[in-house]
Amino acid sequence: MSRRTEKKKSKKGTKVKQGWRTARDSDRHELYELSVQNVDAEIDFVDRVWERLRGRTARTLREDFCGTFAAACEWIRRRDDNTAVGVDLDEEVLDWGRNRNLPTLDDDQRSRLEIRRKDVRESGATGIETVLAMNFSYFLFKTRDELRNYFAAVHRDLADDGILICDAYGGSDSYTEMEEERNLDGFTYVWDQNQYDPITGDVVNHIHFRFPDGSEMTKAFTYEWRLWSIPEIRELLLEAGFQKVTVWWEGTDEESGDGDGEFEPTERGEACPGWIAYFTAEK
Ligand SMILES: C[S@@+](CC[C@H](N)C(=O)[O-])C[C@H]1O[C@@H](n2cnc3c(N)ncnc32)[C@H](O)[C@@H]1O
Structure with missing residues (x-):
């Protein structure tokens, strides 16, 4: 994207x-991973969020809309006691991940990763510290009720100090x-x-x-x-029960004027033609 x-x-x-x-x-799945995903940076961001908001790293992660579950694999590789659950409805993309990404993990790493072919709203994976929903996948919920129900399901499934991390685009x-x-x-x-x-x-x-x-x-x-706006997403996260929602806005590279890849909690954005932002929603 x-x-x-x-x-x-x-x-x-x-x-x-x-x-x-x-x-x-x-x-197509290989090209998708090469062009759209940067799971190293995504997991770096998860760690930074946890250090900043909770003063520690998390151990359990659920990757919603996981597709080839590349981010879940990166989470597993990151630390020896990390565990992950990947959730997606589509058997074809999950099979691709099983054939291409699972073999990159050793036996111990594989034993810490679980893949569920389920709807993200009823995956049954609960008590999770971090739910990661990236690349705007939740935009497929097109009504306020549908999106609030998804956020409420994540809220229900998170551990008491759990955090939902997701992204949005606009401009x-x-x-x-x-x-x-x-x-x-x-x-x-x-x-x-x-x-x-x-x-x-x-x-x-x-x-x-x-x-x-x-x-x-x-x-x-x-x-x-549906192209959701930041205020709509924020409101729905709060309506779904989250206590605190933070928008992480990208800094600007002084020379090029483009984004610098560094996202920080921010209250006021800028009217740039194309932006990506992250949200953290704390239970
Ligand atoms: C845009 S891809 C996301 C891939 C990957 N997570 C990423 O960050 O690039 C969206 C994925 O969501 C899955 N999906 C759509 N609706 C779903 C639902 N209700 N529950 C679980 N997965 C769903 C699709 O099968 C597809 O693999």
């Missing part, structure tokens, strides 16, 4: 190098139907904000991948979401 810190202009006319990817020999660009390209190693990632409806707030976004030989993987992923 479009990250303010990662915005780069595409370079067209790149030469095709031998060994570069093509649509035919590429795997004037997010209301525009536009494509944004990023050149990555041997392929181009395309974030296609295909539809925005100002009346419902609904968006349809696609991820496409393009390759140096001219081939394309179109609509590799499609997201039908």
Whole structure:
């Protein structure tokens, strides 16, 4: 997805190098992990939140909407006593993770990770210190009731001092139907904000991948979401029972004017065209 810190202009006319990817020999989940996810940084952020808000690190993490459960794997690798539960409804993506990510863990690490094919609202994984819901996945809940019910289910499942960590995106660009390209190693990632409806707030976004030989993987992923605003999310988290909700806003790199990748608790943001923010919601 479009990250303010990662915005780069595409370079067209790149030469095709031998060994570069093509649509035919590429795997959409692998490309997704390479282009959208940075699980190292995500887990660094979880640790920073816990140090800042609770003066310690957490041990238990549930990755909601986990897909290939890459963040849960990183959590397991981070410390020998960490445990994780990954929750997703889709057997196909979970199987991909079982085949590609599980083998990167040793036996002890695997024994500390559990994958549940369940709805995030009724996973049964409770007493959890951190629930992580990243890459805007909860935007699929399109009504206030649905989103409040999800947040209430997380609140119920958290340990007494537990914290929900999630993200949101927005800014004037997010209301525009536009494509944004990023050149990555041997392929181009395309974030296609295909539809925005100002009346419902609904968006349809696609991820496409393009390759140096001219081939394309179109609509590799499609997201039908409601574009929630920060005040709406904050209000719903509080209505769902959370005691304290903090917005972590990204700092600005003085030279480039882009985001600097450092997120800090902030009460007032800036009207930038594209932003990503994190939320922490404390039980
Ligand atoms: C945008 S992907 C998120 C992947 C990954 N967590 C990330 O950070 O990039 C959304 C995932 O949510 C899953 N999903 C959608 N609705 C769900 C639900 N109600 N319960 C559990 N998983 C759900 C989909 O199967 C999909 O794998």
